[in-house]
Amino acid sequence: AQSVAQPEDQVNVAEGNPLTVKCTYSVSGNPYLFWYVQYPNRGLQFLLKYITGDNLVKGSYGFEAEFNKSQTSFHLKKPSALVSDSALYFCAVRDMTGSASKIIFGSGTRLSIRP
């Protein structure tokens, strides 16, 4: 079965430092991968996606993600964290197996940026 894993429930980073939120996936075929962010009391927002092309994908709010096929990873990164980046981050993968297609979300990683 296709799946996506976010191994860290919480990531703590000091403001100004680089941040990484990890995501690994398991799919058959070419992966379609997404990152979403959920700010407190706000809905989910799309950050970026990988379908094909360059392994480094740039997205909203200065975030980028690196697709690594050999390690089956799609880690979210930002060179310099802001306090306003504190939120819940979800990695997602398209699942085309079975009779119906769907999107599977990871369990989420809470990112906390301290001033």
Place this chain on the structure above:
Amino acid sequence: KAGVTQTPRYLIKTRGQQVTLSCSPISGHRSVSWYQQTPGQGLQFLFEYFSETQRNKGNFPGRFSGRQFSNSRSEMNVSTLELGDSALYLCASSLERALDYEQYFGPGTRLTVT
């Protein structure tokens, strides 16, 4: 351009009742997807509608159903409510197939079943 709107924002129902949630997608978007978010199960895909047809469905019982109208607005219905149905229900719209395109989420409907 207005975002995805969901009504109502909050709802309290008792076990055994049924409930209908509404979602209005971004203008021009043809795909509407529904998700259930709970602390225990996380975000789970319910179903996707595209041009009034259900295209994809997650692993939820038949008590969960939906439909999409010709103006792309969508409704989700849950019959015979159970305590475990308490959750935040999120609706998302996308231009085309939700599996290929970024989705835009509404603020959600918080359903509490007592």
